[in-house]
Amino acid sequence: xxxxxxxxxxxxxxxxxxxxxxxxxxxxxxxxxxxxxxxxxxxxxxxxxxxxxxxxxxxxxxxxxxxxxxxxxxxxxxxxxxxxxxxxxxxxxxxxxxxxxxxxxxxxxxxxxxxxxxxxxxxxxxxxxxxxxxxxxxxxxxxxxxxxxxxxxxxxxxxxxxxxxxxxxxxxxxxxxxxxxxxxxxxxxxxxxxxxxxxxxxxxxxxxxxxxxxxxxxxxxxxxxxxxxxxxxxxxxxxxxxxxxxxxxxxxxxxxxxxxxxxxxxxxxxxxxxxxxxxxxxxxxxxxxxxxxxxxxxxxxxxxxxxxxxxxxxxxxxxxxxxxxxxxxxxxxxxxxxxxxxxxxxxxxxxxxxxxxxxxxxxxxxxxxxxxxxxxxxxxxxxxxxxxxxxxxxxxxxxxxxxxxxxxxxxxxxxxxxxxxxxxxxxxxxxx
Numbered sequence: 001x002x003x004x005x006x007x008x009x010x011x012x013x014x015x016x017x018x019x020x021x022x023x024x025x026x027x028x029x030x031x032x033x034x035x036x037x038x039x040x041x042x043x044x045x046x047x048x049x050x051x052x053x054x055x056x057x058x059x060x061x062x063x064x065x066x067x068x069x070x071x072x073x074x075x076x077x078x079x080x081x082x083x084x085x086x087x088x089x090x091x092x093x094x095x096x097x098x099x100x101x102x103x104x105x106x107x108x109x110x111x112x113x114x115x116x117x118x119x120x121x122x123x124x125x126x127x128x129x130x131x132x133x134x135x136x137x138x139x140x141x142x143x144x145x146x147x148x149x150x151x152x153x154x155x156x157x158x159x160x161x162x163x164x165x166x167x168x169x170x171x172x173x174x175x176x177x178x179x180x181x182x183x184x185x186x187x188x189x190x191x192x193x194x195x196x197x198x199x200x201x202x203x204x205x206x207x208x209x210x211x212x213x214x215x216x217x218x219x220x221x222x223x224x225x226x227x228x229x230x231x232x233x234x235x236x237x238x239x240x241x242x243x244x245x246x247x248x249x250x251x252x253x254x255x256x257x258x259x260x261x262x263x264x265x266x267x268x269x270x271x272x273x274x275x276x277x278x279x280x281x282x283x284x285x286x287x288x289x290x291x292x293x294x295x296x297x298x299x300x301x302x303x304x305x306x307x308x309x310x311x312x313x314x315x316x317x318x319x320x321x322x323x324x325x326x327x328x329x330x331x332x333x334x335x336x337x338x339x340x341x342x343x344x345x346x347x348x349x350x351x352x353x354x355x356x357x358x359x360x361x362x363x364x365x366x367x368x369x370x371x372x373x374x375x376x377x378x379x380x381x382x383x384x385x386x387x388x389x390x391x392x393x394x395x396x397x398x399x400x401x402x403x404x405x406x407x408x409x410x411x412x413x414x415x416x417x418x419x420x421x422x423x424x425x426x427x428x429x430x431x432x
Contacts, residue, residue, distance in 0.1 A: 312422020
């Protein structure tokens with residue numbers, strides 16, 4: 001396919017998403033099934049164009065003066081894919097699949113001044129979310145939000161049960177893989193631009209051998225900050241597909257025990273194959289309906305990677321940014337409260353409860369932690385909020401990029417501050 005056909009395909013995918021109110025992954029999959037003549041390179045390029053359009057949808061709509069799918073895609077090709085109007089016209093010549101070029105709209109973008117755009121338009125976030133981001137990041141909130149609209153890299157965690165970083169870097173040498181800047185066992189492949197696609201590293205023999213897992217550097221960091229040690233008893237209470245479970249097991253050198261639990265069996269399903277490939281031997285998996293009563297009060301560490309808005313992952317899942325509603329956020333906050341209150345009973349006296357989200361909204365993060373402390377105090381239980389910032393300094397030192405923190409108690413990783421997805425991390429110790 002030529003550029004014109006790819007642009008038309010991206011427009012169709014976005015129109016389908018809007019008409020049927022569904023995720024981008026489903027719309028892209030259906031388009032591919034209906035256009036089997038499109039090769040893998042075409043499908044990848046179309047996916048890139050759709051995702052790039054969603055990442056900067058609001059600011060592109062301002063520049064183009066329209067939020068129609070066609071306007072947004074053409075604005076993305078011009079602005080993010082660095083294609084001039086003249087280059088577009090040349091590329092579309094004699095292309096029967098190419099849509100009509102909105103010449104007047106594209107020419108008008110050069111006359112637009114972002115100084116007249118609303119802050120939320122510049123930041124490419126839903127208007128109703130702007131206050132939450134400003135509350136969290138003060139005057140830097142637009143910078144933080146803008147970083148969440150960039151393309152993400154492909155991050156990999158080396159499985160130290162089977163390999164080391166140098167071994168994995170050598171195996172992936174043709175991909176441009178480099179060591180991560182912060183995560184100790186991380187490898188990063190930089191994002192491309194335009195139609196360029198990232199390598200499918202899951203086809204590599206090293207992946208099949210269990211030498212590495214795909215995992216954002218931020219997720220690797222918060223797993224390492226848990227300081228899971230050999231011979232400890234650790235409860236991964238919201239294990240999902242098992243990314244952090246695998247990291248915890250490797251850090252524990254397969255010694256001690258990790259119990260992985262998730263109330264949603266479908267989310268938990270991939271964990272079994274991943275555990276087998278990684279060579280873990282110290283993980284027990286529990287699902288909904290299992291009797292967890294024998295585990296009450298038994299754990300050195302209980303880790304909650306709580307259900308959340310996912311605002312920290314918007315650069316990877318940009319459609320989620322525009323589908324999030326105040327009602328969904330309120331539901332997630334209620335779920336977080338419930339999970340905290342349920343999970344705390346598994347912590348033994350002297351142990352710690354670790355609360356993590358992939359959100360950058362204060363009501364899902366600090367507000368949940370402090371509200372939990374108030375509820376527990378009212379019940380006569382004593383918890384101490386430890387300094388996650390000091391844990392960061394102990395693990396990574398003072399020279400590397402630092403997360404957001406107002407008091408070194410709770411920390412927040414972000415694309416702008418740590419060049420990772422957004423993650424919140426806090427540690428509470430059970431005193432009595």
